[in-house]
Amino acid sequence: MSKVRVAAFSVSLDGFGAGPHQSLENPLGVRGTELHNWFFKTKVFQSMYGDGNGVEDVDNSFAERSFKNVGAWILGRNMFGPVRGPWLNDEWRGWWGENPSYHAPVFVLTHHKREPLVMEGGTTFYFITDGIESALQKAKEAANGKDVRIGGGVQTVRQYLQAGLIDELHLVYSPIYLGTGESLLAGIDMPKLGFSVTEKVNTENATHVILSKKS
């Protein structure tokens, strides 16, 4: 069955999914990249952004799984880029170059209209201005029976969680403390939302947990 899921989402041990002060220089906030140290060395990451020579370990398997059967993506606007407010022009085309690793329709939540942006490799960014439910509905249609992956950032995941619209999360805890930034779960009661840990694997670099709703 088609799922709405969060996957390969990195979190610090003090609960932050991004550092403070996001900017063009620090898209993930200050020290935010440290959250993803488990990912950078993997074959999945190196195939997308490096020399292709990555490690094929358990971290890599989880990374592979995160991309499997994904038919559409949803991103918050701040994950799409550093531009705030109205789109002054169409210059900003995402952080990921002309051939982003999504290879599927990507629905970007924003308050400001913009024409769809067709990229190479099957990625098209659609800008959705009428709320998270509408974005999810469009993403489900586009996914055509495959999963919808909520890519982030933190605030987007929180909104979908609190609305009860997420079926499964794969979180990856990195052994660092950011001290400040965007807390993924502050004030969110996962057991109350129906989630429990259905899978957990500790690797040398990270703690992987899958949170699913009891069915």
Place this chain on the structure above:
Amino acid sequence: MSKVRVAAFSVSLDGFGAGPHQSLENPLGVRGTELHNWFFKTKVFQSMYGDGNGVEDVDNSFAERSFKNVGAWILGRNMFGPVRGPWLNDEWRGWWGENPSYHAPVFVLTHHKREPLVMEGGTTFYFITDGIESALQKAKEAANGKDVRIGGGVQTVRQYLQAGLIDELHLVYSPIYLGTGESLLAGIDMPKLGFSVTEKVNTENATHVILSKKS
């Protein structure tokens, strides 16, 4: 050098060091015991409270280390027992039976005076009514060059952390979500307090991290 430290302190992945609704039946709060699943199977725990046949794995090594070189303990009053307000009588003698596993002077933070309580095996509970600094000073004197271990609970650790009085923490993250309870680090910025992760080991059951201050 003598350290003030927290050790073998269990935390859920959503940051809670105890569950909600602590009571005589649930000394660690609802579901709080699940935090310590990594500990129950160890030889250290089984030697203290079980049949002595525990596992001697990495979790056990960390448990052993947590008791090494401890010359005195500090506990919050709620960790000592469920009694709130003035001590009506001396009936409550701790959760741990007549021979508690401390085997050293234990300084209990309280607002209500009570005579010291001498137990078997070297444990004496002293009730300190003039604040955390005073308790620490007394504990340091009693420790006589050994370490002072802040045993808990959560609020006691938070107070000592925020006062800058802790040198080292060994936290143990268990792969569970409590959703509610006592958050260990909410609003506390560990890097800002000078802490960084100086050691980390993932076991099958838990993520052990040592946080130390840069010297």
